[in-house]
Amino acid sequence: MTDAADPLRLQRLSEALIDAARRAGADQADALAVDGRSVSIDMRARALEQAERAEGLEIGLRVLVGGRQAAVSSSDHRDAAIVEMAARAVAMAREAPVDDHLGLADPGQLARHRDAAGLELAEDAPEPEPQHLQDLAQRAEAAALDVAGISQVEAANASYSQRRMWLAASNGFSGGYARTGHSLSVVAITGEGLRMERDYAGESRTFAADLPTPEEIGALAAERTLARAGGRKPPTGAYPILYDRRVSASLIGHLLSAVNGSSIARGASWLRRDLGQPVLPAGMDLAEDPLRPRYPSSRPFDAEGLPTRARMIVADGVLQGWTLDLATARKLGMDSTASAARGLASSPSPSHSNVILTPGRVSRQDLIERMGTGLIVTSMLGASVNGTTGDYSRGAAGFWVQDGRIAWPVNECTIAGNLRDMLMTLEAADDALPWRGTEVPSLLVQGMTVAGG
Known part of the structure; x- marks a missing residue:
């Protein structure tokens, strides 16, 4: 170099x-x-x-x-x-x-x-x-x-x-x-x-x-x-939703925000009382490893000079701890997780790097067939997410699934649910892509509300 x-x-x-x-x-x-x-x-x-x-x-x-x-x-x-x-x-x-x-x-x-x-x-x-x-x-x-x-x-x-x-x-x-x-x-x-x-x-x-x-x-x-040509609105109702691997990291991102020490210290997280409680299905882990070679968000030390290390955020579905810098750790009576990040004109705050969700054992196509009727989300726009209650609503586009097959492209709809309920129903595919700061496969979520035509 x-x-x-x-x-x-x-x-x-x-x-x-x-x-x-x-x-x-x-x-x-x-x-x-x-x-x-x-x-x-x-x-x-x-x-x-x-x-x-x-x-x-x-x-x-x-x-x-x-x-x-x-x-x-x-x-x-x-x-x-x-x-x-x-x-x-x-x-x-x-x-x-x-x-x-x-x-x-x-x-x-x-x-x-x-x-x-x-x-x-x-x-x-x-x-x-x-x-x-x-x-x-x-x-x-x-x-x-x-x-x-x-x-x-x-x-x-x-x-x-x-x-x-x-x-x-x-x-x-x-x-x-x-x-x-x-x-x-x-x-x-x-x-x-x-x-x-x-x-x-x-x-x-x-x-x-x-x-x-x-x-x-x-x-x-x-x-x-070309796959998006001829898009239309889906029907309104309660359906399973498959978050394609292009957007599934955003869903896990809401969990990461909820375990951020800044939110916890302010009492402004829907997970503030769930330390040691199930937040994902049993068997599912969410790990962080800031020391992965060649990864864009890897770092040997955090913004406060503490050595970074691999750790479990969620193990077997159970929340293991918060993401903390020195200040939030002191407020909560805990130790920093060496997660501080900062800009040139800002003070340190907790942040994640190289997060990995346990992949599933089935393919994306298997999950589509399992859906029966529902929505595959491949892109999202706008957001209304209440960080304190976990209420969730977002604009989405993707593909409508009928009888376990992709039927037509969807170009405009709204999907809604509560993050606590959504995350507890997750089923993961085996298709996560490498080189991402948040490595997450396609995720099937049950029982969300779709507002379309």
Whole structure:
């Protein structure tokens, strides 16, 4: 990998921020320095539509003063700007409300490994030339347009990104690592006017060699688009719903939000009283492993410098614990799960990385046959989800199933239920895809309400 920036420069900047914060009166401080660059190519009508390149180096500082905190960021790295930034952050913190649960990690809690050695988060290769990205996008577009019935490609995009970060704190932590990313996507269209339908296919990887070919992505976008032609509304009633693997992660995402320590500490989660209780069917696990090599959301330590580790969120259907950073852990009288994430101008908050749901032993087609009559959801829009009660309502599109077979495409309906009831009826297929931050197969949910025609 060609460095986005000299890591020593990022280290010096983040440590300079800590020194400036201490001199300005901060009791504790942590700082981020992030450097990145990206290149993006869009093709349309077999011609280059847009080429973008961005690069920059930004810094962020969080200070704690007497149980109060503030966070600021800047793209100005001059010594005088760093001094001014630290003074401003301390002044802001002194006006903030007191929270006795705030504070950095004790030195004994900090990660010993302070880089990403062994995780393969950054490709050791030169940045791809724009012409190479254009060729990838052009091949993907051509593959979609070559399929009979595709009238146009709305966009074919190929992009590359490279990012390096360094985290330093007044408790002695100092470490950083780099990431690379490659993405390729196509949006295809069939029909015209009111009969127009569109769908897409896209993939992202840390290493270019792990991406599918442009031809595979273009052909898949075309296949999905043609399948949606002639869509209509489904009947209204109570039916089983199969969440296709394209959208099933969103359903598990609601469970992850409900076990997030921020929601639990506020008493604003429908699972706040369910620790140690069944939340998924027996035999189903939900695990987190931030240390999966080559995965885009892997990380050796969290945003507070704690070592990440694999853990069970749900085991055999039973909820094992909350997802916690240091502050929420202290509020709840527990230990952090090393789940802190943060932006340059924000304080840490709990977050997940590399979540895996137990796959089933049957195929997606088996679940379709088992449904009898119901709805397959392949895309979703809009959301009304009550995080406190678990009441759930979303717009959806996909396919209507009749007598265990796909009967017609569905282009507009609303599905509703309660997350607690929905999750307890899950049946999983065996079709989860790798390389996702949330690896979830197609999921069959019983007894939801469909509002259609």
